[in-house]
Amino acid sequence: MIELKNVSFTYQYSDDWVLNDLSIKIEEGSFVALCGRNGSGKSTIARLLNGLLLPDKGSVMVDNMNTLDRTKLFSIRKTVGLVFQNPDNQTVATIVEDDVAFGPENIGVPREEIRKRVDWALEVVGMSEYKKSTHTRLSGGQKQRVAIASILALKPRVLVLDESTSMLDPKGRMEVLQVLKDINIQQHITVIMITHFMEEAQIADRIVVLEKGRLFLDGGVELFEQREKLMQAGLSLPAFAEIAALLNIKNVKTEARLVEELVNLTKSSAKDCTGQKNKLGIQTKTDDSHSNVAIHVGNLSFTYSKKTSFAKLALDNVSLQVNEGDFLGIVGHTGSGKTTMIGHINALIKLQSGELRVLDIDLNKKFKYNDLRSKVGMVFQYPEYQLFDETVQKDIAFGPRNLKLEQQEIDERVRQAIKMVGLSFDEIAEKSPFELSGGQKKRVALAGVIAMRPKIIVLDEPTAGLDPCGKKEILDLIFKIKEHCNTVIMISHNMDEVAKYCNKVALFSQGKLLQFCTPHELFVQQQLLVDLSLDIPAATRITNKLNEKGLNLPHDTVQLDELIDRLALFLR
Amino acid sequence: MRDATFGQYYPSNSVVHKIDPRLKILMVIAYITMVFEVPNFWGFLVVSVFVLFATIISRVPIGSVLRSVRPIMYLIIFTSVITVIFYTDKTSVPDWIWWKFNFYKKSIYNAAFMACRLLLLVLGPSILTLTTTPVQLTDGLEWLFAPLKLVKFPVHTMVLIMSIALRFIPTLMEETDKIINAQKARCANFDSKNIFKKAKAMLPVLIPLFVSSFKRADQLAEALDSRCYNGAKGRTRMKKLQFGIIDLMGALFFVVFFLSILILKYQWIFF
Numbered sequence: 001m002i003e004l005k006n007v008s009f010t011y012q013y014s015d016d017w018v019l020n021d022l023s024i025k026i027e028e029g030s031f032v033a034l035c036g037r038n039g040s041g042k043s044t045i046a047r048l049l050n051g052l053l054l055p056d057k058g059s060v061m062v063d064n065m066n067t068l069d070r071t072k073l074f075s076i077r078k079t080v081g082l083v084f085q086n087p088d089n090q091t092v093a094t095i096v097e098d099d100v101a102f103g104p105e106n107i108g109v110p111r112e113e114i115r116k117r118v119d120w121a122l123e124v125v126g127m128s129e130y131k132k133s134t135h136t137r138l139s140g141g142q143k144q145r146v147a148i149a150s151i152l153a154l155k156p157r158v159l160v161l162d163e164s165t166s167m168l169d170p171k172g173r174m175e176v177l178q179v180l181k182d183i184n185i186q187q188h189i190t191v192i193m194i195t196h197f198m199e200e201a202q203i204a205d206r207i208v209v210l211e212k213g214r215l216f217l218d219g220g221v222e223l224f225e226q227r228e229k230l231m232q233a234g235l236s237l238p239a240f241a242e243i244a245a246l247l248n249i250k251n252v253k254t255e256a257r258l259v260e261e262l263v264n265l266t267k268s269s270a271k272d273c274t275g276q277k278n279k280l281g282i283q284t285k286t287d288d289s290h291s292n293v294a295i296h297v298g299n300l301s302f303t304y305s306k307k308t309s310f311a312k313l314a315l316d317n318v319s320l321q322v323n324e325g326d327f328l329g330i331v332g333h334t335g336s337g338k339t340t341m342i343g344h345i346n347a348l349i350k351l352q353s354g355e356l357r358v359l360d361i362d363l364n365k366k367f368k369y370n371d372l373r374s375k376v377g378m379v380f381q382y383p384e385y386q387l388f389d390e391t392v393q394k395d396i397a398f399g400p401r402n403l404k405l406e407q408q409e410i411d412e413r414v415r416q417a418i419k420m421v422g423l424s425f426d427e428i429a430e431k432s433p434f435e436l437s438g439g440q441k442k443r444v445a446l447a448g449v450i451a452m453r454p455k456i457i458v459l460d461e462p463t464a465g466l467d468p469c470g471k472k473e474i475l476d477l478i479f480k481i482k483e484h485c486n487t488v489i490m491i492s493h494n495m496d497e498v499a500k501y502c503n504k505v506a507l508f509s510q511g512k513l514l515q516f517c518t519p520h521e522l523f524v525q526q527q528l529l530v531d532l533s534l535d536i537p538a539a540t541r542i543t544n545k546l547n548e549k550g551l552n553l554p555h556d557t558v559q560l561d562e563l564i565d566r567l568a569l570f571l572r
Numbered sequence: 573m574r575d576a577t578f579g580q581y582y583p584s585n586s587v588v589h590k591i592d593p594r595l596k597i598l599m600v601i602a603y604i605t606m607v608f609e610v611p612n613f614w615g616f617l618v619v620s621v622f623v624l625f626a627t628i629i630s631r632v633p634i635g636s637v638l639r640s641v642r643p644i645m646y647l648i649i650f651t652s653v654i655t656v657i658f659y660t661d662k663t664s665v666p667d668w669i670w671w672k673f674n675f676y677k678k679s680i681y682n683a684a685f686m687a688c689r690l691l692l693l694v695l696g697p698s699i700l701t702l703t704t705t706p707v708q709l710t711d712g713l714e715w716l717f718a719p720l721k722l723v724k725f726p727v728h729t730m731v732l733i734m735s736i737a738l739r740f741i742p743t744l745m746e747e748t749d750k751i752i753n754a755q756k757a758r759c760a761n762f763d764s765k766n767i768f769k770k771a772k773a774m775l776p777v778l779i780p781l782f783v784s785s786f787k788r789a790d791q792l793a794e795a796l797d798s799r800c801y802n803g804a805k806g807r808t809r810m811k812k813l814q815f816g817i818i819d820l821m822g823a824l825f826f827v828v829f830f831l832s833i834l835i836l837k838y839q840w841i842f843f
Contacts, residue, residue, distance in 0.1 A: 052794055074800055082798040089788045090795035094581060094739045098707040101810040103799040114810040132583045136742045150799065348753050370759045378757035385747075386754040388779035398776065402759035434783065448758060 141172020
């Protein structure tokens with residue numbers, strides 16, 4: 001169906017080959033996951049496939065049409081449909097069905113046929129009941145399903161998704177993946193999914209890994225056994241494969257298989273592990289009665305658009321207390337009140353009812369915004385979007401300057417902040433923030449917050465949309481920053497991250513604080529998380545599966561390292 | 573979140589929603605001229621009854637319609653106050669005097685009259701935007717502007733740009749909110765009284781907003797290309813504009829209403 005023959009490609013402004021002598025063949029009807037770290041060339045391939053970009057050397061053949069042949073351009077674009085990363089930036093019309101109709105209208109499909117195609121496409125992605133709805137009323141997952149329908153309405157034979165799940169929450173991601181699987185199996189459409197999450201790549205029949213513009217690995221799920229190589233390509237393994245690799249269990253292709261294998265292995269050595277629980281207790285509850293209170297929240301409630309027909313209760317009688325030195329994770333669905341909660345801490349949202357004290361500032365009384373905001377650093381989603389000044393140095397100095405500090409003090413702080421985020425002052429200070437790479441921008445944005453020398457740092461999904469390497473970098477950085485600024489609060493959808501880094505978790509649902517406890521205490525309540533359709537840490541999920549099969553593992557296993565250590569003891 | 577619903581389409585299946593957008597646009601133009609023609613408060617009463625009636629049969633919550641007035645509320649209050657305070661009439665005696673100001677009954681009447689006119693000027697068109705999808709609206713405009721195609725005016729392109737602009741208003745508003753919050757968290761001060769300082773304080777918001785808008789535009793261009801967009805040539809439409817029985821009734825109803833205003837204005841007496 002698709003064939004790349006010795007394709008090389010370079011962007012005009014750079015000397016580096018983004019793709020270097022790459023050859024791939026893709027069969028009709030297959031489901032291919034195209035993986036690789038940022039900058040490995042995978043998004044370029046997506047654009048080569050439908051003629052948005054043309055190869056510098058070699059050729060791209062789509063259904064025996066060469067993309068270099070400009071007369072075939074529309075036939076090629078009809079054959080290969082491309083869905084992009086950001087659902088907001090690929091929607092043309094406000095109303096769902098109008099947007100889906102846009103493609104077929106462009107290629108001159110007759111009126112009755114367009115209607116049929118639109119209804120069919122929306123049916124396939126399960127969005128029929130939203131066809132008259134406006135775009136802004138949809139969730140991220142729904143928007144992305146509409147984007148897929150818009151492409152399906154062109155009746156493509158190949159669907160290419162360029163990191164289309166990376167900006168979605170876990171629920172939206174599941175919705176989209178399910179739709180893709182259906183499209184592949186029921187509609188017989190070839191799916192090429194570009195992703196850097198190996199957990200997602202599992203659903204594909206074939207996994208192609210790129211590194212530095214070259215084909216690096218190519219095969220089925222058996223690729224997961226090549227841990228070293230995948231790590232080299234900047235990817236991470238799905239949890240089950242990580243366990244298998246570290247415990248040296250061979251021929252494990254799926255999670256179910258791993259569970260079976262482990263059950264078999266442990267049958268021979270019928271040891272009971274429960275007695276070792278305390279020995280293994282990796283995270284014992286820390287006694288925090290002595291530390292100082294950083295944030296006190298008492299009976300906090302908040303309603304948006306109060307006194308109008310649009311009134312929406314966003315926080316409902318929330319009480320909690322964060323101590324100095326805590327790493328608090330805030331979890332819950334989109335729209336559960338998480339963001340409203342953290343907005344209060346920085347007085348970005350005005351207190352309506354309830355008590356709120358942050359360090360020594362009582363928000364119920366009169367206070368200066370700058371006093372509060374210099375003590376609480378906020379890092380929002382995609383913080384690189386806040387950069388604006390001519391040079392990195394000036395941008396980072398924006399916060400301290402607003403605090404009306406002495407110039408010398410400002411310089412000192414900027415230097416220190418740049419150093420703390422692992423960049424070099426001499427190299428970067430005079431550059432424009434807009435010429436930096438994505439990762440560097442994120443670091444500079446973080447430095448802009450650190451330069452205020454906050455006592456508390458609040459992060460809103462700091463790792464959203466990053467590849468595994470980028471994620472690890474940022475989380476390690478946050479951990480490093482925590483040494484200086486004691487208290488960290490982090491909103492996250494990634495339960496594995498929460499399990500690994502946080503010592504406390506707050507679970508929100510529909511504006512209510514449902515749970516406030518340690519990660520161990522939260523994640524043992526599997527049913528609660530399932531009911532809220534939230535993720536469960538991989539380690540907990542696998543532990544539960546093993547225990548169902550008769551193993552006797554401590555059920556409060558939340559970290560992968562923990563589980564591997566425990567299993568290793570078991571198997572010895 | 574905040575005012576994302578302002579002026580936006582409100583999905584429903586009412587008669588008003590079904591009326592041909594071309595007719596609705598023409599009616600709004602007629603409505604605006606008419607509001608300027610209204611001679612007295614009885615006229616405003618008739619117009620208000622019309623707006624209320626249209627709102628009720630459109631099944632749009634009255635709150636949503638009233639919300640459209642909010643942006644011009646300050647303008648209305650400001651102009652009313654100015655009119656009342658500074659109105660002078662050398663020929664007659666002020667009705668009240670307070671400190672240096674003279675108040676006339678007539679000025680209060682004038683202010684109220686103008687306020688009513690402004691309010692109704694905004695309320696009517698808001699029913700149009702609330703009951704018409706942007707695509708219908710732009711299709712209607714494309715039809716109405718079709719004669720311009722004769723002089724090679726790119727009507728279709730202009731109309732597509734308009735519909736994309738409408739589509740991105742809420743997205744960009746949301747983004748602006750996010751950037752403002754991010755800069756506020758860095759102790760930015762947007763409350764300065766000095767207008768120059770205020771403009772300068774907006775730079776940290778405007779620059780990121782521009783940068784991201786360009787990025788969005790790039791990505792949108794790719795998406796348009798990928799969906800085979802090639803201008804108006806050979807394009808078909810899913811929804812055909814059709815003038816039906818509902819439109820005829822709507823038009824008739826509107827004409828009756830229009831005539832009643834003219835009767836009030838010119839004191840035509842048939843009986």
